[in-house]
Amino acid sequence: MSGSDYDASTSTFSNDGRIFQVEYAQKATNHAGTSIGIKCIDGVVLACENFPKSVLLVPHSQSRVTPISYSIGVVSSGLNADGRHVSNYARDQANSYKKNYHSDIPVGLLADQLSLYFQQYTQFGSYRPIGVSTIIGGYDGKPQLYSLDPNAELYGYKGVAIGKGKTHARTALEQLPFATITCEQAVKEAAKILYGLTHEEERIWEIEMGWITEANNWVFETVPAPILKAAEDEAKKWLEERDA
């Protein structure tokens, strides 16, 4: 994709009807660490792979899977700082809804509000598009899962992946039994999918997962370390067998 004269601003279409800055923003997310969302019968699992910039960093000190309210979490792939800005905005929206209506914001409404917010950044000249794709998972009577791209397109999913491994991950997700899958199983599947992605030799990376489960009263929590470790061990074994 070459930019020509129309690639510096979101305020002008190109001759063939494209807004290049929005497409470039999508590209930025396609180069970032993969994130996965899986909707299960008893909750939602959000997972991602992080690439610590240095061995000096404390393991798991950078976090992309973040809670928005008690029952909603998001994970973003792209520019991490943009991701934090998005989750901050989402928290403000969730909080404002709760203040007004004394109940939790429906996940679909929050996703919609985020989508409108993303859209503004694709339209006004002085803005650049938001450089993240975001997966929104939560519970509002039933498990919900949405994914939002920099071009402000919002879709609901059973399973979704964003980031650089998304093509491979989406193919793998298509194999999952969404009618019966539980969160415990989904954690293992997510670990397998992330381990199954190609990683450069010697590059440090780590998995991070959060979930909203019936077992934890539909409250978001980081997947407890023992469960995550068990899933990672299983994924490593599976990978060895696959590659053998």
Added chain:
Amino acid sequence: MEVYSSCGTVLGIKYQNGVLLASEKIINSGKTARYFGIERTKQISPTCLITASGEYSDFQEVTTLLKERQEGDFCHNDNHSISPKSYHSYATRIMYQRRNKQKPYTLRLVVAGIDSAKPFLGTVDLYGTPIVDHVVATGIGEHIAKPILIKAYAENQNMTRDQAEKVLIDAMTVLFLRDCRGYPHLEISGIEIDANGKVQALESKDVEINTKNRWASPNSVDLPI
């Protein structure tokens, strides 16, 4: 600054591994008994309870503010939570700020919880004055019931929960027999830490004051004073 729906006395006392609170389950409008069976101990965090006497709507507002703070803290997801001491301080800031706007919340807030594995009990009044103590009484209870609590606590600083509950009910009985807006149905609630260090709010309990054959004279009833 008129109080329209006022909640009566709250009593609180620390015991060996927790804090116990007692409140009358009624809201009055002036001298009229207005709403019955109201439970006004709210849990705002895993380790912290609040309750209050004074305007009920103000209490609901402050509860909302503190719960909002708790949800914000939850969103940090950093294995750290705001302690009851901190909530007491935060509540004090809220109350003091409103007092300086000449729009005080007409409340006497009580903050109870487990802080660093120890019971914590504090109050804030409508001027934003924080007080931390082993026993707490609000409203008219400050004059009538608090001496009973102070005496009981001085005699035994390591009460069991049952002993603490008895002290609270005794004090509430004395209060009920004197307070024209008193109500014999109490909510007993609390929070405690067990031997494993697990903090848990107690299920709130409905207790009815036994008023049979009792008169307003302290000599005619078998009570601490």
